[in-house]
Amino acid sequence: MGAIVRLLDVHAAYGREAVLVGVKAEVHPGERVAVVGPNGAGKSTLLKVMLGLVPHAVGYVEVAGERVVPGKPPSRAAYVPQHASTILDMPVTVWDVVAMGRIGRPGRRRFLSRRDREAIAAALEAVGLAELRNRRFGDLSGGQRQRALIARALVREAPVLFLDEPVTGLDVPTQDSVRHLVDGLSREGVAVIQVTHELDASNLRLYHRIWCVNRRLIGEGTYEEVRRSGALAAAFGLPAEPGEKEGAVR
């Protein structure tokens, strides 16, 4: 099966400061990819380049068959931002927030259709927020808000899902429910690309591939492969453990 996300020699910069250098990678349908790296390594920037939110100076980015150019995000992609990016005191209901996911889809109508409403109701059911649909978003707990944002991504019915640290700050049961949801999507063939700070082995083994980023893509493969290559240790400046190469960088 062909790649659904392709990055070829992608460079990006903020002003004169290079943030991403020569990134080359692919993601296939149904794959779960964890993007890891230290603070300031360019993980979120890489996600935003794929979403067309940050311009890439050089290179080629393709998502779900569409070439991504700055200001023109891929129409068949969904995005779950860090929940800190939303206004909490705005009187939007959970239903309103989830309905936002239907905006910008290919061939959408200007007003919500019956099919849109059914998709929103199904997504609310899937994340366990059906009974809170009329509650103000800002009145929800952090975990419930994150689930609402995931429901907003679900209703896009997109083949590619981008998540930026979706479980940071959530309690353990909510983290588990978010992981369960994302697992289910991956099994249905959705490619999932997720920035994560959770570096414990049990978490990283859940992903098909790890992208170890520190401006460059310094390691790529399964958790075992990137660990053995020394890329994880190199990215975080840690001493190599037994069986790892010392600071090996691809």
Added chain:
Amino acid sequence: MSGLWAPFEWDFMWRALAGSAAVAVTCAVLGVFVVLRGMAFIGEGLAHGSLGGLAIAYSLGWNLYLFGSLYTVGLALVIAWLGRRRKSGMDTAVGVVFSSSMALGVLLISLVKWYTTDLTAYLFGDVLALRGGDVAAVVAVMAAVIAFMTLFYREMVFLTFDPEGARAAGVPGAWIDRAFLCLVAVGVVSAMQTVGVILVTALLVIPAATAWQIAKSMKHMMAAAVSVALFSALVGLYVSYYLNVASGAAIVLTAATVYGAVTALGGRRIGWRRSFGLSPGDR
């Protein structure tokens, strides 16, 4: 009952009512997004900055409100452009542009002889002097605002709630934000003859700030803001008629009284700077 109808035995009162109602709806609908986005200073800046355009039009004998609208839309676009390009941000851009434009207006006023009544009407509003054409103009502006909000309501809510998420979903944020800013500019100028430049921001902010305290959803907030604005316009006109006071001030004080009552009766606690659109929301 006869007292209720007494003011409307005069044609000018019907025009005043129609004009005030149209301006109230325009300002309330725009105001909802002005306060939620923390843009009140922009509204204030556009209102005061329009003095430059009105002074130019007056000096050259052009239509005050038509040229004033075009000029203020120009100011809005310059503010948007500067706000995006400069690290100092939107508030600095507003401060620079509106004070420069207002200074230009003051300069021209000092050079050209203004009739006191013109200046008073501009500063404090004179809704009783509305002519048929003026009413048609404010109704047209109201229709444009309602049409824009009907077509782009969902995008506006999305962009206000989560600008980055909206752009990632393909919402043309820059285009919609500029169009909204232009509508605020036109709305501000259209409201001047009713409440005057000094009070126009109050009409933009107070009904929305009142509605915010009781709203459970965006549609609820929109409906409540329009209701408060229409109520204030009607009651303000009566007060103005019977007490023989300035209509703009009466309308704004009525709206402020409603705001005070809602706050006292236990509306949702929102910091006053935030509720009046003077600061962005917590994220």
